Amino acid sequence: MDQLAALRALRRVVELGSFTAAGDALGISHTVVSRQVRQLENHLGAQLLNRTTRRFALTDAGRDYYEACRQILDALDDADRAVGRHQAQPTGTLRINAPMAFGTLELAQWLPRFAARYPQLHVDLVCNDRIVDLIEEGFDVALRLTRDLPDSTLVARRLADSAVVLVASPDYLRRHGTPALPDDLVRHNCLCYTLDERPFEWTFVQPDGTTRAVQVRGTLQANTGVALRSAAVAGLGIAASASFIVDEYLRRGELVPLLPGYPLRPRALYAMYPQNRHLAPKVRAFVDFAAEIYGGRG
Structure with a gap:
């Protein structure tokens, strides 16, 4: 027995006054409605309706049970509407x-x-x-x-795509020179982001479309790009940084982009x-x- 369906059938019978009207409202036949109510009575071991050939009336047990099931069904309907509101708009x-x-x-x-x-x-x-x-x-x-x-x-x-750019301060470049090729980085102090997939290997896209991986090292490594940016601005070394971290500093000239013909692989x-x-x-x-x-x- 589908108890929830039987509760809905009982409610419709009581509210509409007949098994036929209840069946029409539920989209099923009146015989199915009658069977659902009888299954509910058998399940409860109590008679809910006194029936005659023309009418019915709730028993005392049926009246108490109807009130309880009405509250349950109303609560379920309210819950359905609440979920529907959540599904309709972000809350x-x-x-x-x-x-x-x-x-x-x-x-x-x-x-x-x-x-x-x-x-x-x-x-x-x-x-x-x-x-x-x-x-x-x-x-x-x-x-x-x-x-x-x-x-x-x-x-x-x-x-x-999130661009990664190679940057250094003008002061660092004056003191140590500007790299012309990715391989030149082996002679520079490189500031490494330790949460990168390969923090000490920087991969560049060459003009012919192939990639070139360069092993780098330096005196500072960090798990935050902001710290590496600050170190690069201070002239400590060269950093491979997400563009959104350094864009403002590039515009102000505090950092300079390097190796424009050899972009780093983006994230x-x-x-x-x-x-x-x-x-x-x-x-x-x-x-x-x-x-x-x-x-x-x-």
Whole structure:
């Protein structure tokens, strides 16, 4: 017996006054309605309706049971409507994870516009420079910059290429010279980002389209690109930095781009989220908004 269907049948019979009307409202025959009510009575071991050939009336037990089942069905309908509202528009809390530099320098520039578009959404942004477990740590979506995606059950939507540029300060170049070729970097102090896939191997795209990997070393390595940028501005050495970290310093002339004919392999920006048959509207809204922001850059 489908008890929920039987409850709905009983409610319709009582409210509409007949098995035939109840069947019409439910889209089934009156005989099915009658059978569902009898199965419910057999399940309960109690008679709910006193029947005659022309009419019926609730028994005392039936009246109590009808009131209880009406409240249950109303609560279920309210729950369905609440879920429907969540599915119709982004609400609740959206937990986002992003790398520290990207979150503070790049994401922070456009996240307020996203929040303004969806005022019923509460955004919880967590920035750090480690790979988090989205499911275990309760994140809805993560933004990641990488050249090679690891094997994962997560959905990964590519949003854009993220350029990596080679930079140094004018003062450093005056003291140590300007490299003309990637191989010249072996004679320079290179500042390495330790969370890169291969932090001490920089791969360049040569004019003929082939790649050239160069082993580098230096007196400073760090797990944050902001620290490496500061060191490069101070004249300590050459850094391979995400463009969004150094763009402003390049415009002001505090840093100079190097090896323009030999670009570094770019990273890609991905939005990553757990696989779900029904993607939550808040996640879809965020990923689609990010795709709008970066639509012209990927």
